[in-house]
Amino acid sequence: MNQKGCRNKDDGGFITISREFVDLTHIINKNIQVYPGDPETIFESVTNIGKDANANITRITIGSHTGTHVDAHKHFISNGIGIDKEPPDKFIGEAVVLDMSNIQNGQGITSLDLERNTSKVKSGDIFYFIQVQILNCITKM
C-alpha cells in the first residue's frame, strides 16, 4: 500500500481508492468515440459576442451514452426506471479498481478473472474495471 492508502497495481492487480477523489470523467469533444450507431457529438455556435449578440451561446448535441455516463434500468428494460429516479448514494462508496489490462481488446472478462480478488472484496463495494487508460493515473497517486 502506498503513502496515500492505495494498493499498488503490483499487489495482485488490485487497487483500492479510499482517501482521495479521482475524477474519471472523459473530456467530451467533437472527436470523442461513441458506441457504434450512437449520435455523433456536435457543438454549434448559436450566438457570438460582437457578431450577432452580446453573449456566446453554444448548442450541444450529444447522445445520452456519450462519454462517462450511467446506464439506467430503462436503457434495456422498457418499463424500467430512468436515471432521474436513481438515488445518488447508489453511486457513492468505496471503489475497488480491478486491473484488467491483461485482457486483450475484444475479449470478455469472466468470473475466473474476478476470482483471484474474492478475498479482497466486501459486500456493497463498487467495482471499476480498467484496462490501460487509468493505470498511469492510479499508480501515480
Next chain:
Amino acid sequence: MKNYNNNEFKKIGSNFTYLELSAVEWIIDHDIKCVGIDTLSVESEYVTEGAIHKKTAIS
C-alpha cells in the same frame, strides 16, 4: 481532486473489453453495489439482446 482525462478512449474503438455473463453472476453473488468500466460498454458489440445490461440492471 485528481482528474483523469485522456485521449486513449478513442483509440480502443469498438473492439473493446466487456463483461461475460459469468463475471456478472460473480458480481451479483458478491453483492457488488455498482459496476463501472472504462470501455464503450459492459456488453459486447456483437450481442444485441442486452443480456448483460438487463442482468446488471435488475440485480
